[in-house]
Amino acid sequence: MSDNQTSINLNPDHIPDIIPILPIVDTNLFPKMVLPLVIMQKEAIELIDETMAGNRMLGLLLSKRSDISSKHSSGELYDVGTVAVILKMAKMEENRAQLLIQGLSRFKVKEYITGKPYIQANIEVLESINSSNTDGSNNEKHVNDKETLALMSNIADQYEKIVNLSPGLPAEIGAMVRSIQEPDILADMVASTINAPVVEKQAVIELIDVKARLKKVTRLVNDQLEILEMGSKIQSQVKEDMDKRQREYYLRQQLKAIKEELGETDEESVEIDEYRKKIESEGLPEAAKKEAEREIKRLSRMHPSSSEYVVASTYLDWLTSLPWNKKSEDQLDIKGARKVLDQDHYGLEKPKKRVLEYLAVRKLKNDSKGPILCFSGPPGTGKTSLGKSIARALGRKFVRIALGGIRDEAEIRGHRRTYVGALPGRIIQEIRRSGQNNPVFMLDEIDKVSSSYHGDPSSALLEVLDPEQNYSFTDHYLDVPFDLTDVIFLTTANVLHTIPAPLRDRMEVLELSGYTEDEKLNIATKYLIPRQREANGLKTYQIKFAQGAIKEIISGYTRESGLRNLEREIGSICRGVASKIAEEEIEKITISKKELHEYLGPIRNMPENGANISVPGVVVGLAWTPVGGDILFVETTAMKGSKGGLILTGQLGDVMKESARTAMSYLIAHADRFKIEPNFFSEHEIHIHVPAGSIPKDGPSAGVTMLTALTSLATGKVVRKRLAMTGEITLRGDVLPVGGIKEKMIAASRAGIKTIILPKWNEKDMEDIPANVKDNMEFIFADKMDFVIQNAITDMKTEQSVSVKVQI
Secondary structure (H helix, E strand, O other): OEOOOOOOOOOHHHOOOEEEEEEEOOOOOOEOOEEEEEEOOHHHHHHHHHHHHOOOEEEEEEEOOOOOOOOOOHHHEOOEEEEEEEEEEEEEEOOEEEEEEEEEEEEEEEEEEOOOOOEEEEEEEEOOEOOOOOOOOOOOOOOOOHHHHHHHHHHHHHHHHHHHHOOOOOOHHHHHHHHOOOHHHHHHHHHHHOOOOHHHHHHHHHOOEHHHHHHHHHHHHHHHHHHHHHHHHHHHHHHHHHHHHHHHHHHHHHHHHHHHHHOOOOHHHHHHHHHHHHHHHHOOOHHHHHHHHHHHHHHHOOOOOOHHHHHHHHHHHHHHHOOOOOOOOOOOOHHHHHHHHHHHOOOOHHHHHHHHHHHHHHHHOOOOOOOEEEEEOOOOOOHHHHHHHHHHHHOOOEEEEEOOOOOOOHHHHOOOOOOOOOOOOHHHHHHHHHOOOOOEEEEEOHHHOOOEOOEOHHHHHHHHOOOOOHHHEEOOOOOOEEOOOOOEEEEEEOOOOOOOHHHHHOOEEEEOOOOOHHHHHHHHHHHHHHHHHHHOOOOOOOEEEOHHHHHHHHHHHOOOOOOHHHHHHHHHHHHHHHHHHHOOOOOOEEEOHHHHHHHHOOOOOOOOOOOOOOOOOEEEEEEEEOOEEEEEEEEEEEEEOOOOEEEEEOOEOHHHHHHHHHHHHHHHHOOOOOOOOOOHHHHEEEEEEOOOOOOOEOOOOOHHHHHHHHHHHHHOOOEOOOEEEOOEEOOOOEEEOOOOHHHHHHHHHHOOOOEEEEEHHHHHHHHHOOHHHHOOOEEEEEOEHHHHHHHHEOOOOOOOOOOOEEEO
16 A cells, blocks of 8 residues: 655646546546546556556546446547546555545546557646636636636535535534635535536536636536435425324324224224215116225225325215206196296297207107207307206206307216316216206307317217217216206207317207397397396386387397397396486486487497499398308499409408409490490499498408499499398309398398399298298399399399299
């Protein structure tokens, strides 16, 4: 053993230019730091022997390899390392040496020298550069840069936290780091003692600029501190959970012993007995009973503190609380059901008729399956409230699920029990909540269902809404079939085109169109006003509404197919009156037109007037929207001096633009038939505009309107007063059928239109038009555009006659 330290030279200035190189792996040595090493390779032992016989100095370079089993080549070593001096060396065996070495200075390899069994290199000693001093000095001991001082202070603070969280580091080392004044020594000291990857530490060794080294060490310290804090937090949580479980276990054991002394029955045994009684009393189907008994056997073998015990008991709660055999008796009084439906809803004859038909069939055939109806129509037309009335007429419970925005199949079918917090789907949940297996079940807003990576809820609804399949509906959570054949499923939708075709095919669609003004007047008088009067604490004598005021609210303050806004406006008036009565300003009031401004403000809707057309080129068309029908004006003008062409404005869709081009092409081809100047379209640029430009418009039904407007413009003749039209056109001049006839007719009636031109094929839709609308209008049915022009434009004759039918 050699420990003669009197000849050891620790002065970095005496480092020779050529030194032996000792490769090291998985460790780093920094200047001024001490490192123990164990040497076992033959070449390394020889290197150490020669070094100990000389000045004891050698260079340590980190290897890019992770093993030391074979000899290293110069290309496998980093270029920058640390010159070290051997403080002590002990040889316990021939091929094993233990060293204690201390770093002196950084160095960089200039070139490697051959001729020895070990690696030698010509080196350049690297001095630290303290570029942070504002006076330009390179003195590591004199630091006057605020950023460097801040970095040193921050490193010292963070390092103390690391020491407190690291049992392997002595507490005194934190104070020692804080006492170091030289920034380069501080950075090397901290980097050498923290638990960081050797590659990151090698990067610190390679940094000569002190400030850059401090910043690098700051990042390493922050990373290490974050890891230690996270580990400490996890350890605390684990310990807390273990302590809690152990405490619960001891308390349960003590409780069990106390109960045994008192002769009381075990709580879990009582719970299992209760489940067995429920299974017998509820009369579960065979499959459900078998599954329940299997789960009880599992439960009896579990400890109550086990998480699986909770999962099994929750499953048994669901299985035994479902109304497998509980159902309400239907009230099969047809007249009574009709009375209930008429009390709750004005109009809606088709849905009422369909419900009464179901009751009649049920009365004659007790095991008939429940219908699956889809109420389709604009918002506020009474779809959801009609479902409640059906339930009341039948004497059943009413259940509603809002499907809007649902995009997870598990919402319908439930989660499998393997998932934490699993529950049955909404269908089974609502069935249990109702307490009956035959409620009236409304799936609201079925057109708003969307799909995602969680699955497609509409596909899950295929089984629910199929009478041939839903007798064995299987929820993923229950995993046993539940019979849904006695459930009456109702769905609602604003539009049908967003519902997948297979799902739509399973439902009987009943259209709920918008209300006419007379219908709204009756509904407001019989339903809305009494309801809002009661909601605002008013007596019947305290507030009354004149019919003219109600009509003014309908036309001037609301524009909708339904009734929601109308009820809101009535509610606003009732609240205003209630406020005045409470302040003793009035005792009672009758609301007339002149009072509306005080309670509702100025009139909001511009009157829809289709009668004021006095210039050529303007025609009233009819449109369908998701919230009902509406009228639209098609305006045209011709600009002379241009080379011809067509301008379309009003935010028109592609189909509507094509209708305009078709109309213009037809007129150009048949200009002589309509007595239009041959060069009119080539010498004028035509502009077609549809007002309300902020609202997108599309569809083919404005074709006849555009063609009529262009004909009126080209001939200079005005269309008839109070006339509107709708229909698709072809290049042959045919008029094709369109949809939304009822809504369009209601909108026309509201706008004061007296004559309607419709496609001949739509004559069949007249039976859906309310009688009060039909009685005040003239309907002209045409299958050719020539006849449309003849009846739309005054004194207009064409060369082609067309057979028509006119209904007054």
